Amino acid sequence: xxxxxxxxxxxxxxxxxxxxxxxxxxxxxxxxxxxxxxxxxxxxxxxxxxxxxxxxxxxxxxxxxxxxxxxxxxxxxxxxxxxxxxxxxxxxxxxxxxxxxxxxxxxxxxxxxxx
Amino acid sequence: xxxxxxxxxxxxxxxxxxxxxxxxxxxxxxxxxxxxxxxxxxxxxxxxxxxxxxxxxxxxxxxxxxxxxxxxxxxxxxxxxxxxxxxxxxxxxxxxxxxxxxxxxxxxx
Numbered sequence: 606x607x608x609x610x611x612x613x614x615x616x617x618x619x620x621x622x623x624x625x626x627x628x629x630x631x632x633x634x635x636x637x638x639x640x641x642x643x644x645x646x647x648x649x650x651x652x653x654x655x656x657x658x659x660x661x662x663x664x665x666x667x668x669x670x671x672x673x674x675x676x677x678x679x680x681x682x683x684x685x686x687x688x689x690x691x692x693x694x695x696x697x698x699x700x701x702x703x704x705x706x707x708x709x710x711x712x713x714x715x716x717x718x719x720x
Numbered sequence: 721x722x723x724x725x726x727x728x729x730x731x732x733x734x735x736x737x738x739x740x741x742x743x744x745x746x747x748x749x750x751x752x753x754x755x756x757x758x759x760x761x762x763x764x765x766x767x768x769x770x771x772x773x774x775x776x777x778x779x780x781x782x783x784x785x786x787x788x789x790x791x792x793x794x795x796x797x798x799x800x801x802x803x804x805x806x807x808x809x810x811x812x813x814x815x816x817x818x819x820x821x822x823x824x825x826x827x828x829x
Contacts, residue, residue, distance in 0.1 A: 609762075638817070647821035648763070648807060661815040695762065704815040706751045706770065711762040 606631055609698050609712035617718045623684040626715045630677050630698030634710070636660075637679040638703060639671060642693040642714070651694075654679050655702045683717075691719045722746040724808050724820035731826045732798055740793045740823045742808035752784050752791045753809045757822070763807060767793065795825070803827045 610629045618624050630637050638653040650663040654673035671681040677698070683690055693716050697709035724744045732738040744752065751770040755763040769775055769784035769791060781794040795802055805822040 640819075648809075648819035650816045650818065653815065663816060697763075702815075703811060703817050706753075706768065706811045708753075708765045708768065709755075709763075709817070711755075711764065713762050 606633075609696060609710055611694075611696055611712040611715050613715060614713065615716045615718075617720060618686050619720050620686055620688060622686050623682065624686060624717060626681045626683075626694055626696075626717075628679045628681070628696035628698075628712055630679070630696075631710055634698035634700055635677055636699045636702030636707065637673055637677065638697050638699075638709065639679070639681050640695045640697065641665075642695055643691075648695070651681070653703050661703065686719045688719050691717060693717075722810070722818045724810055724818060726806075726808055726820040726823045728821070729824045729826070731828065733828050734798055734800060736798050737794065737796050738798060738825065740795075740806050740808075740825070742791045742793070742820055744789050744791070744808070744810045744818075744820075746810045746818055749786070749789075749810055751811050752782070753811070753817075754780075754782050754793045755807045755809060755819075756804050757807065758804045766806075798827050800827050800829065 636655045639651040652662045673679040693714045695714045697711045699707035701707040726742045753768045754766040757763040767782035779796045784791040807822045808820045
């Protein structure tokens with residue numbers, strides 16, 4: 606099976622812009638969760654989608670949003686970018702999701718730089 | 721709040737054994753996972769403990785004590801390729817996954 610893929614791999618934006626990141630899960634996986642990774646804060650949970658519904662959300666401002674499509678592909682959107690949003694954004698997919706303690710399979714991430 | 725504490729760095733030599741500890745404070749805790757991440761790579765799943773005790777997977781073992789809110793990852797017969805960051809992660813009843821800040825393991829020849 607193909608692994609989790611994320612596009613784009615690298616992105617440079619300026620403050621105030623918005624960005625959309627994409628994640629394609631492993632075939633058959635219905636859960637996609639998103640994480641922000643920074644050197645200072647480590648890996649932080651953003652949200653999880655399961656069968657097109659947001660199931661859980663981490664402690665991030667409303668500028669961070671997402672959605673999931675019927676084919677389980679997911680997008681994450683960040684509006685009004687701030688310098689502090691520079692990070693590696695990782696998505697992970699699983700069969701049953703976080704509530705079932707299912708193993709998370711991570712994608713390679715999108716490296717976002719905000720100038 | 722919810723948090724996991726683990727050492728920031730550990731150094732060991734090839735062939736040795738190293739233990740990476742993790743203490744947690746989460747609401748509705750239901751299990752502890754371990755992930756490995758090489759520089760520039762994605763986290764990959766290593767092990768999961770839902771119950772107290774030891775889980776062994778090849779050279780890696782993981783332990784959990786719910787009463788102590790404590791777990792560890794044990795790496796045996798260390799190899800240079802084991803140099804990476806290791807994260808413990810706790811799942812909670814809120815349906816989220818909280819990660820520790822990671823332990824950078826450096827394996828020296």
